[in-house]
Amino acid sequence: MEKKVIKVGMMGFGTVGTGVVRIIRGHQEDLLKKSGLKIEIEKILVQNIDKKRNLSVPSHLLTVNPEEILYAKEIDVIIEVMGGIHPAKEYILAALEQGKHVVTANKDLMALYGDEILSKAKEKKCDVYYEASVAGGIPILRALMDSFSSDRITKITGIVNGTTNYILSKMSHEGADYTEALQEAQALGYAEADPTSDVEGLDAARKMVILSTLGFHIPTTLDEVSVKGISQISKEDIAYGKKLGYEMKLLGLAEQNEDGIEISVEPTLVHLSHPLSSVHGVFNAIYVHGEAVGETMFYGAGAGELPTATSVVSDLVSVVKNIRLAINGQNITSSYKEKKCKSDNEKYCKYFLRLVVSDQAGVFTKITQLFADQKISLSTILQQPYQHTQLAEVIMITHETAKSSFDQAIRQMENMPIIKEIKSFYRVEGGEAEWLAS
Amino acid sequence: MEKKVIKVGMMGFGTVGTGVVRIIRGHQEDLLKKSGLKIEIEKILVQNIDKKRNLSVPSHLLTVNPEEILYAKEIDVIIEVMGGIHPAKEYILAALEQGKHVVTANKDLMALYGDEILSKAKEKKCDVYYEASVAGGIPILRALMDSFSSDRITKITGIVNGTTNYILSKMSHEGADYTEALQEAQALGYAEADPTSDVEGLDAARKMVILSTLGFHIPTTLDEVSVKGISQISKEDIAYGKKLGYEMKLLGLAEQNEDGIEISVEPTLVHLSHPLSSVHGVFNAIYVHGEAVGETMFYGAGAGELPTATSVVSDLVSVVKNIRLAINGQNITSSYKEKKCKSDNEKYCKYFLRLVVSDQAGVFTKITQLFADQKISLSTILQQPYQHTQLAEVIMITHETAKSSFDQAIRQMENMPIIKEIKSFYRVEGGEAEWLAS
Structure with a gap:
């Protein structure tokens, strides 16, 4: 018998959960056209049923018992918007074990246990969608x-x-x-x-x-x-x-x-x-x-009730379409490439560096010699008096250089008496420096 | 029998077509992992087989006869990158009639005959994807x-x-x-x-x-x-x-x-x-x-060989996935809302307007009166001498106003002797004007 209505259990009813309910209520007709099936929120797991909320829902929808969602036969899809690792992880794995599809906005969980969750989903031929976990409304x-x-x-x-x-x-x-x-x-x-x-x-x-x-x-x-x-x-x-x-x-x-x-x-x-x-x-x-x-x-x-909820509901529409087409669990992309992490001498970038140095003859030569020894070339150098003292402030931007060389240069500078303070250093991304009028 | 290889016929072998062949050749292994099936270009329709090309392909792949693609039983998918309306439209409709899926980069065709093509695809349960038709590599x-x-x-x-x-x-x-x-x-x-x-x-x-x-x-x-x-x-x-x-x-x-x-x-x-x-x-x-x-x-x-070809090949991967899942023709989104176009008095925006006017007393009052009569309010007005003449240049930015009112104001100004020339007017989008130092 083909389903006409997809019933959803939601775990968590904070900002994003509220947005999800608002969108599903407000766009019933559009969602039906787009997914081909009616979508209904059947149960919502909350911590406190009597808490005052921005959005009122019939009280029979609310429960404090996760089992009313995880083991409810009529529920096809779980939306997890409670956040945190535990018990969200256990709930999601239990839901998948029961053959329920999952939409989650939980970046912490997907970053730490994404592999485990996706493997379980694959095994159970279930969907897991998590667009909302990164950058809210951006697909x-x-x-x-x-x-x-x-x-x-x-x-x-x-x-x-x-x-x-x-x-x-x-x-x-x-x-x-x-x-x-x-x-x-x-x-x-x-x-x-x-x-x-x-x-x-x-x-x-x-x-x-x-x-x-x-x-x-x-x-x-x-x-x-x-x-x-x-x-x-x-x-x-x-x-x-x-x-x-x-x-x-x-x-x-x-x-x-x-x-x-x-x-x-x-x-x-x-x-x-x-x-x-x-x-x-x-x-x-x-x-x-x-x-x-x-x-x-x-x-x-990147965040916010409605942008994040939009991603959640769009994921839900994808799950519902997959249910209609009986192709759940097909969209799980497994990693198939071998991992090799770069070592610090394979990582290249440009750096910005700000130093306070003794303002005396030969200082500049010593610093530039140190960089030359590390094969670091400089694209921009600025020097100016530092706060009415006998010191000078030096700002440098390097060309692309290995992280290992730059770190080595920093360590050497820490031991040079002429360098009074390493104020800061940062990675630089994009085009060349250009001294702009202030 | 399940397919192991998806054979593609390409119509057109210009810039985008060349990019498509390059990507399919260069990413064979990735494409297999991602789509689940091997993808092969079987035939390419060209105008001249002997033409010198940037990319060499075995000559048996090339044909000047569209029927070798449209009626080839082994070809599952057509990529249309020839451009223009005719005969691209006829080829695509013939391919759909034969149950072949279509990926096209043809914006002219999709803008003019998209409805007809998508209806035919729906009828034949075929895919039509056309991401590359708008904004090249942007999905x-x-x-x-x-x-x-x-x-x-x-x-x-x-x-x-x-x-x-x-x-x-x-x-x-x-x-x-x-x-x-x-x-x-x-x-x-x-x-x-x-x-x-x-x-x-x-x-x-x-x-x-x-x-x-x-x-x-x-x-x-x-x-x-x-x-x-x-x-x-x-x-x-x-x-x-x-x-x-x-x-x-x-x-x-x-x-x-x-x-x-x-x-x-x-x-x-x-x-x-x-x-x-x-x-x-x-x-x-x-x-x-x-x-x-x-x-x-x-x-x-928005354009270019490889960005546009990326969209074409990504569409092709979607078609191939759909073939594997036997769900082609499901992604065709039909329009289901009724159309009502706004009339000019329902279209609102801000306008920039530049005039040359007589530099005499009372001119400004006349112009602003004309705007007031049309219920157009102004957010910014600048006046300055015009090219060492007895004339003045006036620049105005309006608040949101109905197009019909603004057009009416322009027509009235055309008949006012004090207005020597309507230099230009443009729609304005976004925040308020602010006089910036030049």
């Missing part, structure tokens, strides 16, 4: 899975955390310092009371794991991501970057070439000619470089 | 079909013609005039010897028909698109736009609200805060506004 996972299926992706760079992009935009545009900008982000609800996961780059790192696994067909894990957050960035660094033609961004980067793969999240000076440099505020954008397609960029809201 | 059609399937698209704006965007970027960045910029575009191969279809907006109009049909689920046709090209744009217009904080772009726009739909292609002053304003050169970008997802933008190469 980047679909693009990587379908649209670039005939291409070889070589590089994915992205602004995948709205909180840090809001903070950096504020520091850049208004000259705010980090603490002020963070406080404002918190006041506006863009940053959490404990902002660690966002500002230290962990949230972005998880998204980069998901993106690189899908884009490169290589199973990547979180401990392969080199992560650096934004809490040490000063407004001076941002101002110097701007003067040289760069915007400071917390950039996720995943790159593959014949040497292997490299994944990182770190503050990066992005050249103003690069489309990512003009992505401001809480917006996200992902820049994909494919051998054939060249450069493409996907831009949009 | 915008998939995004509209799948990713935003749970949302209601309200507005699509796009830079969908690389030739005109190259010309306008050149005029804007280098102060070139239209003729110079066009000549350079022709010298670089970005514009054709007869550039009419690009510069007069016809190419963009066809793409907007495809986008709005898909995005709004309403069958739109070319004669519903109001089209204006770029050949009348002066470098003064561009310079004034810049001074007010706008970039001149040839913008395709499709909008729907409760009054109906509106589709246009016209030179538009796009505010610098809008992401489309920073899309330069031959790049394309499409900005989609959905009720739930908010603003998203898709950016990339």
Whole structure:
């Protein structure tokens, strides 16, 4: 007997869950046309049934007992929007075990246990869709899975955390310092009371794991991501970057070439000619470089009730279409390429470096000699007096250089008496520096 | 018996066709992993077998006889990259009649006869994919079909013609005039010897028909698109736009609200805060506004051998997957909404207007009175002496106003003796004007 109605169990009823219910209610007719079947929310798992909510639903829809969803025969699809690792992981595995399809917005879970979940889904011929786990409303996972299926992706760079992009935009545009900008982000609800996961780059790192696994067909894990957050960035660094033609961004980067793969999240000076440099505020954008397609960029809201819920419901429509066509579990892309991570002398990039040095004859020669010894060549050097002292401030941008050489140069500078302080250094992405009028 | 190899017949072997062969040859193993079946080009329809080509293929692959492809039992899929309406349309319909699936890059055909082709495909349970017909390597059609399937698209704006965007970027960045910029575009191969279809907006109009049909689920046709090209744009217009904080772009726009739909292609002053304003050169970008997802933008190469061929081969991979799953013809999205086109008094936008007027007392009052009579309010007015004459130049930007009112105002000004010349007027998109230092 063919199904006429698809019943959905939702686990979690926070911001995204509320959006999901709103969209399903508001677009019933469109969803029927697009998926071919009626979609109904049958049960919603909550922590507290009596809690006051922004959206009212009949109380018989709510339950505190996960088994009413996981073992309900009439429920075909689970939407997991509760977040966190446990018990979300156990619920999803139990749902798959019961032959239920899964749509999840849980990046932490997919970054850490994506492989296990997808294997179980494959075994059970179930769908798992997780577009909402990366960059909210931006359909980047679909693009990587379908649209670039005939291409070889070589590089994915992205602004995948709205909180840090809001903070950096504020520091850049208004000259705010980090603490002020963070406080404002918190006041506006863009940053959490404990902002660690966002500002230290962990949230972005998880998204980069998901993106690189899908884009490169290589199973990547979180401990392969080199992560650096934004809490040490000063407004001076941002101002110097701007003067040289760069915007400071917390950039996720995943790159593959014949040497292997490299994944990182770190503050990066992005050249103003690069489309990512003009992505401001809480917006996200992902820049994909494919051998054939060249450069493409996907831009949009990275979070928020309705953008994220749009991705969840679009995934649900895909699951429902698959149910109608009886082809569930076919869209799981397995990683089929062998993994080789680049070593530090296979990782190349340009660097920005800011030093405070003794302002005396011969200092410059010593520094440039040190770089020459490491075979690091410099594209831009600026020197100026430092705060009315006998010291000088030196800013340098290198040409492409191996990470191992640059790290070695930094270690040597730490032991040079003429170098008073290594103020900061950052990765540089995009075009050449150009001294702009302030 | 299950198929192991999918055989493809390609019609046309120009730039895109060459790219398709290159990608299929270069990525055999990846394509097998991704689609599950081996893909082989079986025959290529050409006009002249002996023509010298950039890419050599065994001569037995080439044919001048379309029937060797259309009626070849072993061929499962047709790739149509010959372009033009006839005989491409007849070939595609014949292929569908024979139960062959179709991938096409032909925007002219899909804009004019998309409905007929998709109906035939549906009838024959065949696939028709045409991602490459709009914006080359940017997967915008998939995004509209799948990713935003749970949302209601309200507005699509796009830079969908690389030739005109190259010309306008050149005029804007280098102060070139239209003729110079066009000549350079022709010298670089970005514009054709007869550039009419690009510069007069016809190419963009066809793409907007495809986008709005898909995005709004309403069958739109070319004669519903109001089209204006770029050949009348002066470098003064561009310079004034810049001074007010706008970039001149040839913008395709499709909008729907409760009054109906509106589709246009016209030179538009796009505010610098809008992401489309920073899309330069031959790049394309499409900005989609959905009720739930908010603003998203898709950016990339709009043309070129490999970007366009990437879209064609990705479509081919989708067809091959569908063959393996025996679900061809399921992805054809029919229009199911009724069409109502907005009348001119339901179309609202802001306008830029540049006039030359007599520099005498009372002139300003007369002009502003005329606008007040039409209930048009002004957000910005500038007046300055005009070329050492007794005349003045007046530049105005209106608030949102009905097209019918603005057109009426223009007609009245044509008959006012104090108005010496209506230099130009343009649609304005995005934020408010702000007088910037030159």
